[in-house]
Amino acid sequence: MRSLKELVRPNILALAPHSIAREENAGYTAHVFLDANENPYNKPYNRYPDPLQRELKEAIAKVKNVESKQIFLGNGSDEAIDLCYRIFCQPGIDNVVAIEPTYSRYKTYADINDVEYRAVPLDDDFQLNAERLLSACDKQTKLIWICTPNNPTGNNINTKEIEKVLRTFNGIIVIDEAYSDFSRQRTFRERLEEFPNIIVLNTFSNAWGCAAIRLGMAFAQEDIIQFFNKVKQPYNISSLTQEQAIEALRNRFDTDEWVRILLGERNRMLQAFSELPSCVKVYPTDANFFLARMTDAQATYDYLANQGIIVRNKTQVTLCDNCLRITIGARAENSELLGALRRFK
Structure with a gap:
């Protein structure tokens, strides 16, 4: 691996983090806060949230090991x-490499940040x-994107092939494990x-049933995390989101039960689906959806939209001609979908 000084954009290396008085005086016991132009009324919502989400991170650390x-x-x-691009990729100079098909937002943020995006197609079994x-890759490649289980294909990417990339590439490899709670494969x-x-990468949106609170996670070595904390917005996670996430972690056995039920429904x-006349092939999946x-x-x-049932049409995606992506819902929702498709001519 190249050193972080070689990988991180020079302006980010030189960037001074946002100054927060309460962080600078963290060793003192304070009870009067007149530093941040907050309103003294409407407690507890009048105060800015913990910028580093310490209590929540401690709770996550215990669950995620x-x-x-x-x-x-x-x-x-x-x-x-987005921060991966802003920290590591110089616009108009650096590039990133990704598997294809995969999560479309990797390319969206490459375009937003003016970074060349190189897509490498998977094989016919959606493998790397x-x-x-x-x-x-070349000397200007800063990032490689690998999603496993992959979206929209649903399958785990072969660990041995990922390991070959990890042991060869001298830049940063981002492994998106948003759906890993539904897989038996060991996580990176x-x-x-x-x-x-x-x-x-990981998220509270899927297995944890907390898509509405918009909470994503990134796990990395401390020196990499420090750059994320330096570049992020000062108060990027609201107090309400932090509180709800902590509550979800306290009730983690609910999540385990939801995953068990969803795997049975999967x-x-x-x-x-494999028995439907309108279905040609069902692809193997390790996620809470299938292709x-x-x-x-x-x-x-x-037809399904006219029945009030919304799925995702992926037919325009590379290697996904005539494919639908179906999320695993509650049993009643799944049964309604199947009933509608059995009537489809």
């Missing part, structure tokens, strides 16, 4: 994705070939010490 100093929290995973991915979050050049849906190739994805999508 990492150190709190290895955690960055963002406004959804999108903030962490490390040599092909690495051959797309557990391997931060082994691979110091990775940033692992098995049921995969079997039922299905239909006889006519657009006609099926339009």
Whole structure:
């Protein structure tokens, strides 16, 4: 791995973090706060939230088996994705490499930040070939994006191929594990010490059932996390979001039960879909959704929309011609979808 001084943009290396008086005086016991131009009324919402979300990070660290100093929290995973570009990639000069198909926001933020995005297609089984991915890299490649389980394909990316990339590429590899709670594959979050050049993304949106609070996580070595904290907005996570996330963590066994139920429904849906006349193929999945190739994805999508059922049409995505992406819902929702498709001609 190249040193962070070589990888981080020069202006970010020189950037002074936002000054917060309460952080500067953290060693003192204070009870009168006249530093931040806050309104003294309407407690507790009159005060700015903890800019480093200490209590929440400690709670996450216990669940995710990492150190709190290895955690960055963002406004959804999108903030962490955007910050990867802003920290490491010089606009108009550097480039990133990603598997294709994958989560579309990686390219969106590349475009926003004026960074060249190089997409390397997966094979017909939606698997990564490390040599092909690495051959797309050059000395200006700062980031590689790998999503596993992948979106929209749903499958885990082969660990051995990812490891080849990790041991060869000397930049930063971002591994998005947003759907890892639905997979049995060992996470790369557990391997931060082994691979110091990775940033692992996760989220409260899916398994935790907290999409509305917009809370994303990034796990990395402390020196990388320090750059995230320096570049982020000073108070990027609201007190309300922090409180709700802590409450979710206190009730983590609810999440375990939801995942168990969804995995059972996933098995049921995969079997039922494979028997539909309108379905050509159901792809293996390790996520809370699956990809299905239909006889006519657009006609099926339009029919379901007219029935009040919304899925995702991925037919315009690379390697996903005539494919729909189906999220695993509650049993009643899944049954309604299946009932509608059994009536579809």
